[in-house]
Amino acid sequence: MNHLIAPSILAADFANLQRDVEMMNNSQADWMHIDIMDGMFVPNISFGFPVMKAVKKYATKPLDVHLMIVDPDRYLKAFADAGAYSITVHYETCPHLHRTVQAIKELGCKASVAINPHTNTLLLKDIIADLDMVLVMSVNPGFGAQKFIEHTYTKITEVKEMSALTNPHLNVEVDGGVDISNISRLMAAGANVFVAGNSVFSAANQTEAIAQLKNAK
Ligand code: DX5
Numbered sequence: 001m002n003h004l005i006a007p008s009i010l011a012a013d014f015a016n017l018q019r020d021v022e023m024m025n026n027s028q029a030d031w032m033h034i035d036i037m038d039g040m041f042v043p044n045i046s047f048g049f050p051v052m053k054a055v056k057k058y059a060t061k062p063l064d065v066h067l068m069i070v071d072p073d074r075y076l077k078a079f080a081d082a083g084a085y086s087i088t089v090h091y092e093t094c095p096h097l098h099r100t101v102q103a104i105k106e107l108g109c110k111a112s113v114a115i116n117p118h119t120n121t122l123l124l125k126d127i128i129a130d131l132d133m134v135l136v137m138s139v140n141p142g143f144g145a146q147k148f149i150e151h152t153y154t155k156i157t158e159v160k161e162m163s164a165l166t167n168p169h170l171n172v173e174v175d176g177g178v179d180i181s182n183i184s185r186l187m188a189a190g191a192n193v194f195v196a197g198n199s200v201f202s203a204a205n206q207t208e209a210i211a212q213l214k215n216a217k
C-alpha cells in the first residue's frame, strides 16, 4: 500500500498561509494536517476555526484534523462543518470513546484516535475495529519541531499487529519528528500515514522535501 504524507500547517508561515497551502496543493502531499490545541490538554494554543476555514478555502486535499483539546465532543460538528475529512481525538480526553467515535462517523468524517507516548497501545484493543485510523504520537503533543521518541517503532508494530486481527485496513499515522532519517523504519514498523511539520517547512525546497518523504521506500 502506498504511504501518505500529511504536512502539518502548524509549521507553515501564517502570514503567507495561502502561499503555503498552494505549495501543498502543487506537491505530492496527500492530506493537510490541522493541529488544534486548546492550552488545556496541551500546554500550547495553536489556532481555531477562522484559520482552518481559510485553509479549507484554498486546499485541494483532505484536511486531517488532530484535536488536542479537552472534551472534543463539544466541537465535533463544528470541525465537520469546517471541512474536516478525518477527525482524530485523543484517547486521553475521551471517557466515552466509543460514543465519540460513532459521533464522528455520523458526521460523515473518518474516525481516528491518537495515543500519547506514554499511553499503552493495548488500551485501543476494544475500539480498534471501529476506527479508520490510529495516530501514534512520537512526541508529547503541543509543539512542532520536537525530538522523535524512539519507542514509537515498537508502539506502531503493536498497533499494526492488533489491527491485523480485526481491522486490516486501518491507517496507522505517526506524528512528531518525522523526517527522511526515520520514515523508512517507521514504514517497516507498520505506519502508512506520516505527519511532517518542521522537516517540510524548514526545508529550503518544501515541495522537494515532501517529494522525498513520498518517494521514501
Ligand atoms: C505536535 C503536533 C504535530 C506537529 C508535528 O503536537 O501534533 O502535528 O505539528 O510537527 P513536527 O513534524 O515539526 O514534529
Ligand code: ZN
Residues within 6 Å of the ligand: 008, 033, 034, 035, 066, 175, 195
Ligand atoms: Zn498533529
